[in-house]
Amino acid sequence: MGNSITILDNGPFYHGTKADLKIGDFLTAGFRSNYHSDVIMNHVYFTSLVNGAGLAAEIVxxxxxxxxxxxxxxxxxxxxxxxxxxxxxxxxxxxYRSKEPLKIIGEITDWKRLTPEEYKMWQERLSNLKANPDAEIIN
Structure with missing residues (x-):
């Protein structure tokens, strides 16, 4: 029964970004981290929570x-x-993360947006993360 695959999640899956992409485009690994610009990422990241992707889109x-x-x-x-x-x-x-591309199959426009206070808090958290040399990214 060797080659079994574990299904972590059936989706749907979402990716948050500020990039203007089209249906049929592919997201790929090999770009700089949004959180540590000196790191080239080996994976592309995504979630099955639409508001999680929305958070990423707003703070990226x-x-x-x-x-x-x-x-x-x-x-x-x-x-x-x-x-x-x-x-x-x-x-x-x-x-989740994958070394393989993610195909864009649609766009969501309705997710929980950050309040100005939440946005400021996240920007402070990201600044602290970037300033902390011990905040390693598992790449």
Missing amino acids: SGKGSPRVYIVEPTGSFEDDPNVTDKKFPGNPTKS
């Missing part, structure tokens, strides 16, 4: 409007070790 660096895309993994994926068990027991954020 870059220009443009926050966007949440519905994505489809093209290969295997795993729990995101940057939040799973390292910061939260289990995977309550339903965060």
Whole structure:
């Protein structure tokens, strides 16, 4: 019974960004981290929680409007070790990562937006993370 595959989540899956993408485009690994710009990421990240993707879209660096895309993994994926068990027991954020591309299959425009106070708090948290050399990204 060798090659069994564990299904972590059936989706749907979402990716939050400020990039203006089209249906049929692919998200790929190999770009700089949004949280440590000196790190080139080996994975592309996604979640099955639309508001989690919305949060990422709002706090990610870059220009443009926050966007949440519905994505489809093209290969295997795993729990995101940057939040799973390292910061939260289990995977309550339903965060995943893959070395394989994610295909854009749609866009969501309705998610919980950050208040100005929440946005400021997240920006402070990100500044502290970037300033902390011990805040390692598991790549």
